[in-house]
Amino acid sequence: MPARPDALLLDYDGTVITFDRRAAFAHARPDADEATLDRLARLDRERSLAGDYDRAALLGDDACERRFWDGIVEHTRPMAGAIALLEHCRNASIPVALVTDTDGDGRDKHARIAASGLADCFDAIVIAGETVPERKPSPAPFLHALDRLGARATHSVMVGDKVDADARPAAALGMRAIWLRGAYPGDWTPAVNTLDEVVAHL
Numbered sequence: 001m002p003a004r005p006d007a008l009l010l011d012y013d014g015t016v017i018t019f020d021r022r023a024a025f026a027h028a029r030p031d032a033d034e035a036t037l038d039r040l041a042r043l044d045r046e047r048s049l050a051g052d053y054d055r056a057a058l059l060g061d062d063a064c065e066r067r068f069w070d071g072i073v074e075h076t077r078p079m080a081g082a083i084a085l086l087e088h089c090r091n092a093s094i095p096v097a098l099v100t101d102t103d104g105d106g107r108d109k110h111a112r113i114a115a116s117g118l119a120d121c122f123d124a125i126v127i128a129g130e131t132v133p134e135r136k137p138s139p140a141p142f143l144h145a146l147d148r149l150g151a152r153a154t155h156s157v158m159v160g161d162k163v164d165a166d167a168r169p170a171a172a173l174g175m176r177a178i179w180l181r182g183a184y185p186g187d188w189t190p191a192v193n194t195l196d197e198v199v200a201h202l
């Protein structure tokens with residue numbers, strides 16, 4: 001087992017938490033039929049994967065988009081093994097930081113994290129695009145999180161569900177980077193299937 005790390009950095013969406021995208025669309029568009037909800041959820045996933053896009057245009061208007069985000073909050077739950085990993089870190093005195101991208105203009109990601117009930121589990125919360133101007137995969141949010149925790153990159157671990165946005169930029173800084181297999185395609189070693197498997201890497 002490696003030496004205890006200075007810090008653990010975690011991505012948020014798809015890593016610490018997940019949400020039911022289709023249920024959020026049902027919340028946003030209570031008038032929509034099942035086929036429409038399926039289509040909206042599929043398009044949203046595809047366009048989110050490709051980068052930023054205009055969700056309000058997909059949904060019809062800004063009020064729909066606000067209801068979508070309310071729906072996301074309502075249908076958020078911790079990922080499998082997340083609570084076990086966070087409890088392990090607390091018991092082992094390993095500081096934990098979130099390194100997550102902004103939800104975009106006008107969105108309050110801090111509020112979304114607070115609504116999950118998990119905010120107190122983190123010693124630092126870095127919202128890339130807000131806390132620092134640059135989004136992942138820029139090294140800036142990772143370096144900011146390490147700095148906040150007084151942690152050395154070469155003695156810290158990053159876990160996320162996107163190879164390009166999480167694992168690769170962290171590894172480029174000298175961190176041990178672990179890929180959480182999930183919704184996104186990728187190829188990275190080491191990889192885990194659930195977050196509790198990360199404990200063996202700490």
Ligand SMILES: [Mg+2]
Pocket residue numbers: 011012013014015160161162
């Ligand atoms: Mg993610």
